[in-house]
Amino acid sequence: xxxxxxxxWTIKSLILIVAMxxxxxxxxxxxxxxxxxxxxxxxxxxxxxxGVFQPLADGLKLIFKEELLPASSYKVIFVLAPIITVxxxxxxxxxxxxxxxxxxxxxxxxxxVANLNIGILYITAIASIxxxxxxxxxxxxxxxxxxxxxxxxxxxxxxxELALGMGFIGPMxxxxxxxxxEIVEAQSPVWFVVYQPLGALIFWIATLAEVNRAPFDMPExxxxxxxxxHTEYSGLKFALFFMAEYIKMIAxxxxxxxxxxxxxxxxxxxxxxxxxxxxxPWLGPLWLFLKIVILLFGMIWVRATLPRIRYDRLxxxxxxxxxxxxxxxxxxxxxxxxxxxxxxxxxxSLLALFLAVYLVxxxxxxx
Numbered sequence: 001x002x003x004x005x006x007x008x009w010t011i012k013s014l015i016l017i018v019a020m021x022x023x024x025x026x027x028x029x030x031x032x033x034x035x036x037x038x039x040x041x042x043x044x045x046x047x048x049x050x051g052v053f054q055p056l057a058d059g060l061k062l063i064f065k066e067e068l069l070p071a072s073s074y075k076v077i078f079v080l081a082p083i084i085t086v087x088x089x090x091x092x093x094x095x096x097x098x099x100x101x102x103x104x105x106x107x108x109x110x111x112x113v114a115n116l117n118i119g120i121l122y123i124t125a126i127a128s129i130x131x132x133x134x135x136x137x138x139x140x141x142x143x144x145x146x147x148x149x150x151x152x153x154x155x156x157x158x159x160x161e162l163a164l165g166m167g168f169i170g171p172m173x174x175x176x177x178x179x180x181x182e183i184v185e186a187q188s189p190v191w192f193v194v195y196q197p198l199g200a201l202i203f204w205i206a207t208l209a210e211v212n213r214a215p216f217d218m219p220e221x222x223x224x225x226x227x228x229x230h231t232e233y234s235g236l237k238f239a240l241f242f243m244a245e246y247i248k249m250i251a252x253x254x255x256x257x258x259x260x261x262x263x264x265x266x267x268x269x270x271x272x273x274x275x276x277x278x279x280x281p282w283l284g285p286l287w288l289f290l291k292i293v294i295l296l297f298g299m300i301w302v303r304a305t306l307p308r309i310r311y312d313r314l315x316x317x318x319x320x321x322x323x324x325x326x327x328x329x330x331x332x333x334x335x336x337x338x339x340x341x342x343x344x345x346x347x348x349s350l351l352a353l354f355l356a357v358y359l360v361x362x363x364x365x366x367x
Contacts, residue, residue, distance in 0.1 A: 004107070008107075008109060009113065009114075012112075012113045013094075013113055016090075016093060016094070016113060017090055020089075020090055020093065020247050020250060020251075021243075021247075023246075023247070023250050024243050024246045024247050024250070025055035025056070025059065026055055027246045027249065027250060027296065028054075028055050028058065028246060029044060029051060029052070029054055029055050030293075030296065030300075031296075031300050031303075032044050032054075033051070034297060034300045034301075034304075035300060035303070035304050038300075038301065038304040038305075039304060059239070062235060062236060062238065062239040062242075063235070063236055063239070064235075065234055065235040065236075066234065066235060067234060067235040067236065067237065068232070068233075068234045068235070070141060070142065070143070070232050072142045073140055073141055073142050073232065074139070074140040074142065075140075077136050077139070077140035078137070078140040078141065078232075079237070080136070081133045081134075081136040081137035081140055082133065082137065082233070082237045082238075082240035082241055082244070083133070083240065084129070084130070084132055084133035084136065085130050085133030085134060085137070085240065085241060085244040086133075086240045086241075086243055086244040086247070088126045088127070088129040088130040088133075089130060089243075089244045089247040089248045089251060090247060091126060092123055092126045092127060092248075092251050092255075093113075093250075093251050093254060094112075094113040094114045094122075095112065095113070095114050095115070095116050095119035095122050095123060095180050096112060096180055096251075096254050096255060096258055096263075097110070097111060097112040097115070097180055097181045097184055097258065097263060097264060097284075098111040098112060098264055098284060098285045098288055099111030099264045099281065099282070099283075099284025099285050099288075100264070100281050100284055101281070102281045102282060110181075111264070111284060111285065112180070112181065115179070115180075115181055116179065116180075117177075117178060117179050118178050118179075119178060119179050119180040119181075120168050120172060120178045120180065120183075121178060123168075123180075123255060124161075124164075124165055124168065127161070127164075127210065128157075128161065130244065130248070131153065131154055131157045131158075133244075134149075134150055134153045134154070134157075134229050135150040135151070135153065135154045135229075136150075137150060137229045137230060137233070137241070138150020138151065138153070138228075138229040141229075141231065141232040141233075143231055143232050145228070145231050146228065146229050146230070146231045146232055148228075149228030149229035149230075149231070150228075150229040152228075152311065153212065153228070153229055155315065156209055156212075156216065156314065156315070156318075157209070157210060159209075159315055159318040159319060159323075160206045160209035160210060160216075160318050160322070161206070161210065162318075162323055162326070163202055163205075163206040163318065163322040163323050163325075163326045164203065164206035164207065164210060166202070166323075166326035166327065166329070166330055167199055167200075167202050167203030167206060167259075167326060168203075168259065169330050169333070170192070170195075170196040170199035170329060170330065170333045171183050171192050171196065171199070171259045171260065173330075173333050173334060173337055174186065174192055174195060174196070174333070174337070174342075175187075175192075180258055180263075183258065183259060183263075184258050184262065184263035184264060184265060185265075187262045187263070187265060188262075188265060191260065191261050191262045192259065192260045192261075193260040193261055194346065195333075195336075195342055195345050195346055196260060196329070196333070196345070196346070196349070197346050197349060197350060198325065198328075198329045198346075198349035198350060198352065198353050199260070199326075199329050199333070199349070200256070200259075200260040200261075201353070202322055202325060202326050202329065203256055203259065203260070204256060204295075204298070205322060206322065207252040207253075207255075207256065208299065208302065209314075209318065210248070210252065211245055211248045211249055211252060212245065213245075213249070213299055213302070213303060214302065214303040214306065214308060215302070215303075215306040215307060215308050215309045216309065216314060217308060249296060249299060250292060250296070253291075253292040253295040253296050253299075254288065254292050256295055257288055257291035257292055257295060258288070261291050261295075262287075262291075263284075263287075263288055263291075264284030264285065264287055264288045265284075265287065266283060266284070266286070266287030268280060269283065321356060321360060324356070325352060325353065325356055328349070328352045329349050329352070332344075332345055332348045332349050332352065333345050333349075335348075336348070
């Protein structure tokens with residue numbers, strides 16, 4: 001094995017993990033500031049200038065809080081559950097390309113930890129693992145509210161993972177590849193969201209449910225379940241669940257940006273004299289970061305705007321609306337590619353969406 005290659009993988013992995021941990025810290029501040037603006041409040045402004053040290057203060061507070069271990073809990077599983085939840089959130093980004101290939105010390109280096117030909121399969125496999133941590137957290141707590149939260153979370157994730165998995169198929173068909181880098185590069189003329197508006201919408205809604213974000217946060221419904229699956233957790237173990245949710249928000253935003261919004265592709269600055277050709281390959285992470293920030297604001301905006309969905313309606317929405325629309329989108333995409341009429345895909349998919357909304361409104365008006 002090439003020692004330089006191992007060193008390259010190690011350095012890139014460490015950079016990615018550190019970036020996700022710092023991103024988690026300041027995403028909490030970003031969310032609190034954005035929610036405050038939307039709700040006409042001030043938000044955190046005490047710890048540091050503009051509240052910039054608030055995440056550090058919150059982290060230190062959680063680290064030094066008392067660690068509680070319920071006497072009737074299944075202790076080994078109780079301790080392992082937060083770790084099982086947070087590790088998949090960190091490693092899922094290994095196949096997301098943050099840029100093209102750059103030259104460092106005369107060596108060609110790819111801006112992704114692993115460039116797998118089955119990158120999408122890797123993402124879907126890793127995304128399914130974190131549910132075990134949530135279910136085991138609820139079960140090992142030996143608390144009825146935590147157990148109900150774990151069961152709700154598993155049912156919700158299984159339901160919405162079907163639509164989420166089908167959301168990957170549109171970009172796969174258009175790029176004729178499961179490699180994330182090839183999918184991004186296939187969007188150099190046109191972003192796939194132009195051909196897949198319905199697919200992008202389904203994918204984004206399903207990711208909200210996957211990360212238990214409002215209005216799909218039924219596993220943590222405080223009116224019914226105290227705090228849900230993490231009711232018995234405190235201190236650093238609770239912080240790990242908190243970290244997993246916010247890192248998953250960053251991860252799904254990066255994946256959505258790569259699948260539908262051109263990923264690391266941005267304006268070509270090679271025309272700038274002298275420095276243009278040299279800096280252009282290094283700007284990929286910047287363009288992807290900006291797209292992630294915009295998608296994260298969408299999640300925050302939804303949380304500030306929409307109320308929590310009732311559990312039976314949440315499940316019905318996933319199975320009776322999102323799942324059929326995802327199937328229709330795959331069929332329409334396949335037909336458009338076969339006929340070599342890509343313009344037909346967005347037209348028919350939006351017609352399918354409007355028809356579904358009309359039928360839902362009609363069914364609700366009858367009640």
